[in-house]
Structures are given as structure tokens and as C-alpha cells.
Amino acid sequence: RMLDAVIDFLPSPVDIPPVKGELENGEEAERKASDEEKFSSLAFKIMTDPFVGQLIFFRVYSGVVNSGDTLLNSTKGKKERLGRILQMHANQREEIKEVRAGDIAAAVGLKEAT
Secondary structure, eight states, rough: HHHHHHHHHSSSSGSSOOOEEOOOOOOOEEEOOTTTTOOOOEEEEEEEEETEEEEEEEEEEEEETTTTTEEETTTTTTTOOEEEEEEETTTTTEEEEEEEETTTEEEESSOOOO
8 A cells, every 4th residue: 555655646756857966077967867867876874784894875866887887976076986786675685786767775885985
């Protein structure tokens, strides 16, 4: 019933307005929720796991990113390599190779996120 209500009453990710952010050069940019757009995401939680170390939970707003890709931390103005990507299932994790627009995952290996 709960998921039926979510489907019936909440907007689809493709129906929401574009997300606004900042490019590497400081210019403002907008990205639609689409795999075809350039990658953009928001890190919303940092947690320490005794087995894998620091996990950064993030939501992908647009584009696709693969483990091993280089990302820009717009808050710090620094680039860093994305190590592993984990899909979290309660207290279990599954390593995946990529995430797409709308996905929520956890990143391992990002040292600049705080």
C-alpha cells in the first residue's frame, strides 16, 4: 500500500525541475534527471564501516558514473578517483560497477568528502 501511494501521489523523477549546481569554473548549471546529461550527484551521509572504511552515501541526479572515474568535489574544488561503488541492502552491500540518474549508492575511496 505504501509503495502504491508513492506511485500515485509523488512526482516521477523525470517530472521534477532540473537540479541546479556549479560547474568547475564556478558557473551555474542545470541538469535534468537523465542518463544522457553529464554526471551530477549529492553526497548526503558519511559513515564509517569496520570492513570497508569510510562510506559516502550519494544520490545521482543526472548522468552515469563508473567505479574508477574521476569526480569533482565542487565544495572543496578538488578532483578524486571513485574507488568502489556499493549498493546497500539493509546491512548488506553489493559491489556494482556503475550508477545512473535516480540511483542511491555508497562510494568507497573518496577522501575529500566531509
